[in-house]
Amino acid sequence: MDGSILTDNLSTLVDDxxxxxxxRVDRSVYIDESIFEQEISNIFEKCWIFLCHESQVANHGDYFWTEIGRQPVFVHRQEDGSLKCFINACSHRAAILTPFRQGNAKTLTCRFHGWTYKCSGNCVGIKNEEDGTDRSRFDLREIASLASYxxxxxxxxxxxxxxxxxxLGAAKIWIDLMAVQSPEGxxxxxxxxxYKTDGNWKLQAENSVDGYHVSTVHRVFAHTIAARESKGEYTGIGKTESGRISGGVPTASYDLGNGHMAIWAQHTTPEARxxxxxxERLKNELPPKQVEWILTKGRxxxxxxxxxLMDxxxxxxxxxxxxxxxxxxxxxxxxxxKGESTKARAGRLRKFEDFYLTAGMATSDDLAALxxxxxxxxxxxxxxxEFNRGLKSITHGADADARELGFEPQACTDNWNHEVLYHGFYRHWLRMMKGEFQG
Amino acid sequence: MTDLQQEVTNLIYQEATLLDRHHWDEWIDLYTEDAVYWVPSWANEEETTDNPEMNLNLIYLRNRGGLEDRVFRIESRDSYASVPLDRTVHVVGNVLTGNEKAGEVEATANCIIHSYGKKGGLTRASLYDFKLRREDGELKISQKKITFIDDRLEGPIDVYHL
Incomplete structure (x- = not known):
């Protein structure tokens, strides 16, 4: 690809x-800047990239500034309720157009030379405009593809x-498990x-579906929670699920195809979720299998x-x-x-703060390990x-749980301590790096 | 400086010193049983979240037990992020003290926190908003709100970094 000296050697990085x-995977994939540059051009600039959630751009004029790879873009809610996404750079001399990461502006005026753009991206104002200027040449550049699921x-x-x-393929069913929890969305x-992480992005990808580290890295979290709850202060929704950390509960891991991966573990205290x-509402609204997965499987x-997406x-x-x-x-x-009780919302937030932040008591330990x-x-x-754990337990295609819920993984194993799901990740990574697949 | 100002300032200095010297149990003893320890997150570039119950905070502990959890984890020596423990120096300044009313007094202060650990030296800063309450004649911390001015956080953050 592009005459890169890397291309010929890429296959040697993944010993499949x-x-x-x-x-096994050559650790240079984590540290080599030339590999990273190729990831930006062949993966991040070619692939579907998550931008934001629709609630972050709910109203006409709401914008959300993020990046695709390293390129700044912003999602902008249009007057008719549709969405557009533009390169976040003034057509004139490239200044970032959104003053904040997230905000509302029905027109955007560049703070450098005052050029103005409508929500639609049309250039509608050029300060001290010269005769004969064709403003349409300066309409904002929309990104090539935009879609929601x-x-x-x-x-x-x-x-x-x-x-x-x-x-998204098989991952859609997993997104549904979150999205259908409220009819309002x-x-x-x-x-x-x-937070800034001094580590490669693929290590974060691996860690997010690594069940194997939980009983070591988060053992201290489980002990802390056990000590807290032994004082009797935290009951009901105030309790924090830690059964999955101690181990011994049913778990599974999935290669969902296209590099997507997933794990679940049975919750020992679903009533604390x-x-x-x-x-009861879910049981009326949704198929029983979907309700069971939502209520009892941490995912x-x-x-x-x-x-x-963590649940x-x-x-x-x-x-x-x-x-x-x-x-x-x-x-x-x-x-x-949307619409959950204030008690559930507060419980959800307190559990988030306990676990999921670098100022919390678990993600901080993940970060240090990563x-x-x-x-x-x-x-x-x-x-x-090496990613060899679970090789003897591979099921190609769906296991019984996947069949019942209705998704078709590439492969799965019946233990989240297994590493087979990463094979799909690195195979897809290699395909995209070689330019053999458009994401 | 009035006696009250001196007393409040000493208490705030004492907290910083106990954290830097890892005297965790004495640090917790500065807090009332029902003490609230609140570090809001940034809602946007200019404002922090303002409803701790219903917004996402960096830390929100609703009684002293929450601080005890933190110390339990630090002292366990089983927390990846806490072994080896970062070295810290808190430098507190700009202490301003209100008037004591019915055994309660409010105070604000600024703090520069230098830490040294695996990433080398890092300097962070916080605004402190205290509510203090007199218990058995002694002032204790009944509420501490920490506005941690850093947004893109570097490294794990625990109570001794704030």
Whole structure:
């Protein structure tokens, strides 16, 4: 691709010999800046990228500034309720057009030279305009593809992407498990956190569906919660699910295709989940299998390449923005069913704060582990990371749970300690890096 | 400086010192049983969230037990983010004290926090809003709101970084 010297060697980075009992990845994929540059051009600028949730741009004029790869873009809610997404740079001399990350503006005026754009992207004002200027030449550049699924808005700089529904594939059923929890849909709760991670974005992708680390890295969280709850102060929805951390509960992991991955673990205290209050309504509205999954299975979903949806002790959208091979910015949002009781909402938020923040008592430990993993990857004398756990337990296609819920994974195993799901991730990564698949 | 100003300032200095020297139990003893410890998140570039119950905070502990959880985790030596423990120095200034009314007094202060750990040295800053209450003649912290001015956070953040 583009005459890159990398192309010929890309295949050697993923040692995919599952038939011989070996799947390993060259750790240079985490640290090599030339590989990262190729990821930006071949993955982030070619793929569907999660941009924001529809509740973050609910009203006419609402905008949300984010990045596709490293390119600034903003989603803008139009007068007719539709959405457009533009490159966030003035057509004149490239100044960022949105003063804030999120806000409302029915027209945007560049703060550099005062050029003005309507919500539609049309250039409608040029300060001290010269005679004969064709303003239409300066209309904002719309990104090539924009689509939503269940309120989750995705965009691509490439026009040559599959339909979003096809791209999401089996992951759609997992998104549904969150989105159908309220007939009014979901909303992002005010407040968020962004943190800089000194580690490669793929380590964050791996960590978000790594069940294997939970009983070591989060053992201290389980112990802390047990000590707290032994004092008797935290009951009902105030309790925090920690059964999955101690282990010994049913779990599974899935390669959902197109690089998407997912895991679940059975919750031992589903009555502590904020959605529990809605169980009777859910049973009336939804198929029994879907209700069972919503209420009793804690779930982590990774959608290739930049977003994770968690529905475990609390509910989270986690978005990645790659900065370099060695750095990724992560923003986390609490997403919740509209119309839930204030008690459920408060419980959801407190569980989020306990676990899901770098100022919390679990994600902070994940971050430290991830950064250590990245640092260890600098050791070129020991260059392979192995993903071989669970090779003897692979089911190709659906297991009984997947069949009952109605999704078709590429492969699965009956334990979230297994690493087979990463095979799908790295196979898809390799396909896109080689230019063999448009995401 | 009035006696009350001196007393309040000493209490705020004492808290910073106990954190920096890892005297966790004495630190917790500065707080009332029902103390609220609140670190709002930023709602946008200019404003923090203002409804701790219904918005996402960085930390929101509704009694002293929440601080005890933090100390339990630090002292367990089983928290990846807390071993090795960052070194910190809090420098508190701009202490302003209100009047004591019915055993309660409000105070504000600023704090620069320098820490040193795996990432090297980092300097952060916080605005403090205190509510203090007199219990058995002694002033204790019944509420501490920390406006942590950093937004794009670097590294794990715990009570000793704030």
């Amino acid at each position: 010999r599952v038939d011989e009992g070996m799947f 269940q309120g989750f808005i995705f965009g691509s700089l490439s026009a040559d992407v599959p339909a979003l529904d096809d791209w 979901l909303e992002v709760v005010p407040g968020s956190s962004t 904020p959605i529990w209050e809605a169980r 982590n979903l990774y959608i290739f390449p930049n977003v994770m 475990n002790p609390s509910t989270q959208i986690r978005v990645m923005k790659p900065i370099s091979a060695n750095q990724v910015d992560i923003s986390v949002y609490c997403v919740a069913p 950064e250590d993993t990245h640092e260890g990857s600098m050791a070129r004398s020991a260059k392979w990371s």
